[in-house]
Amino acid sequence: MKKIVRCVSLAAAALTLLSACMGNHGDHSEGHGERAPSDVVIVPASEGPWALVPLKDVNADPDVVEVHLEARIASFEYRPGKHVEAWTYNGLVPGPLIEAKVGDRVIVHFTNSLTKDTTVHWHGQRITAAMDGTLAMQNAIKPGDSFTYDFVVQDEGLYWYHPHMNADEQVARGLYGALVVRGPGDDAVEVASEELIVLHDMHIDENNKIVLSADMASLMSGREGNYVFANGRLRPIKDLKAGERHRLRIVNAASARFFRLALPGHSFHKVATDGHLLEAPVELDEVLLTPGERVDLIVTATGAPASQVDLMSLPYERGHGTGAAAAFPLITLRYSAHEPVATPALPATLASFAPLAQSSGSVELVLSEDPMDHGDGGHGGHAMDPVFRINGEAFPNITPITATLGSTQTWTIVNDSEMDHPFHLHGFFFEAIERAGVAAPYRAKQDTINVAAFETVRILVTFDGFPGTWMYHCHILEHEERGMMGELVVTAP
Ligand SMILES: [Cu+2]
Structure with missing residues (x-):
């Protein structure tokens, strides 16, 4: 049997770990030290709210959500x-959940109690540009x-x-949180539960420093x-009964993972991309969630x-050998002993999209990477910093x-580099119409889309x-901060 996860083996927790490993994968291997081959710390599934x-x-006012948000150490x-x-x-990693319903006015009284400048960007929301949180x-x-x-x-x-x-x-240090906007789509599929899940990671050394x-x-x-977390927890447990359907609504808040x-x-069904319902559920064995993206899975x-069974993060090669890492568990789904319950029907359709609009202009964006800064990099300009460009500009x-x-407009995004770049546009969502010369298999509204190495989307x-x-940029934050960002100026006709 193929080994999926190499469990840690610490003397104090050996029995728990052994049972966790055996229970999940029917396999166990002796580990030495705390790091799995992927360098991701793997722990046994743990109880507790998450x-x-x-x-x-x-x-x-039921139509106004007014909250206080403070960035602080x-x-x-x-x-x-x-x-x-x-x-x-507000002292939380991830930050608190902001919950509103469609059409609500959201007022966020934000205070910066950090020692560095900051802003808050509301990723994916079509709000006025002055509130978008960009410089x-x-x-x-x-x-x-x-x-x-x-x-x-x-x-x-x-x-x-x-x-x-x-x-x-700032994201590496823990600044991110979820915003959910309630609407009719919440009830699109009959489910036993909904989980809002922020996936995030931190690099923490043995001295407990970021x-x-x-x-x-x-x-x-x-x-x-x-350390890879679901809502600030390492491998939390989600309880369920055989036969049920559950909706996992997941944000990738990691910088680059x-x-x-x-x-x-x-298998599971994808029902929404970046918050937007699909026209119909799409059955998948796996789904790739790149930084900035969201997905709703049934x-x-x-x-x-x-x-x-564990919700796993499988290896993925996004360039420079990143695919050599091992798989690791994110969340453990634990079935009760209860006999299977009746499974509710999955609707055949979820939403109907308006016909695609006629494009009246086209834009080409060529993404490139350069291991050396030639003086145009946006981040300090150290000669040894890599620079990432769009159409040759940083x-x-x-x-x-x-x-x-x-x-x-039709935007053609050409990735002329050996690394994937998740492309994000502020202020508007878009639909992919073609990837690597192949028409999109189904329509989906997105604000972030992966453009694989040497691929055109x-x-x-x-x-x-x-x-x-409005900004558009790669959502690998090191790339965004080192040149791979541009501006879109939208004016009234
Ligand atoms: Cu990138």
């Missing part, structure tokens, strides 16, 4: 009894200063928030942490009563793209949101 902590709405218990000093929203549209929020984000959420689904300056460092990306490999490929998600022995509990020395509000963008200056 839901995101909701942020208190202080406004009595706090201790994060990254594994039982072990703490790391993190940068947090194109607002000044950096200085230490001790406050800023009120005030916007209306018009799109339902799962979104997230994070800083949009020095994002590689390690930032500083070496050439992590600057080039992006930082991958040795790709999650190739699979549930051994189970898991049907087809396993046997009293069994358990942010901030770029030529903006322009578009008219209400129009539609064609997307259709309708500028149906707000005017202003």
Whole structure:
């Protein structure tokens, strides 16, 4: 039998570990030290609550969500009894869950209690540009200063928030959280439960200190942490009964780590991408979730009563040997001994999309990487820093793209590099129409899309949101901060 996970073997916990390993995989091998071959620390599944902590709405108006959010340093218990000093929203890693419904006005009183400037970006939401949290549209929020984000959420689904300056460092230190916008899509599929899951990672050394990306490999490929969490927990347990369906709504908040998600022995149905329902469920054995992306999966509990299975992160080669890492578990699904319950039907359709708009313009974006900074890199300009460019330009020395509000453009994203780049556009969502010369197999609305090494992806963008200056960039944060970002200027007709 192929070994899936190499479990750690510490004397004190040997029995628990052995049973956890045997129970999950029917295989066990002796480990030495705490690191699995992937360098990801693997622990036994652990009991306890792991839901995101909701942020208190202080406004009595049912159509207004008003919250207080503070970026501050706090201790994060990254594994039982072990703490790391993190940068947090409201003392939590991930930050608190902001929950609203479609059409709500969301008022976020944000205070920066860090020692560095920051901003908050509301990833994926079509809100006014002034509230988007980028330096194109607002000044950096200085230490001790406050800023009120005030916007209306018009799109339902799962979104997230994070800083949009020095994002590689600030996300590495723990600044990210989920935003869920409730709407009719919540009831699109009959399920026994919904889990909102933020996947994130941290690189923590043996002295309980966060390690930032500083070496050439992590600057080039992006930082991958040795601790990988679901909602701040290492391998939490999700209980279920055989026969049930459950909806897992997952954000990839990691700086660079790709999650190739699979549930051994189970298939699942993808029902939403980046918060937007698909037209129909798509059955898959695995799904690739790149940084910034969200996915809604319907898991049907087809396993046997009293069994358990792990939601795994499988190896994925995204360039520079990153695929050599081992698989590791993220969440353990634990079946009760209860006899199987009746499985509710899965709807044949979920949403109906308007016909694709006619494109009135085209843009080509060529992504490239360069191991040496020739003076144009956006991040300090150290000669040994890699630089990542779009159309030969490194942010901030770029030529903006322009578009008219209400129009539609075809963007051809050409990856002329040996590494995948997850491409994110602010302020508008898009649909992929072609990948590597092949038409998209089904329609999906996205704000982030992976463009694999040396691959070309064609997307259709309708500028149906707000005017202003919007960013587009690679969501590997080391790349974004080292040049791979551009600006889109949208003006009223
Ligand atoms: Cu990139």
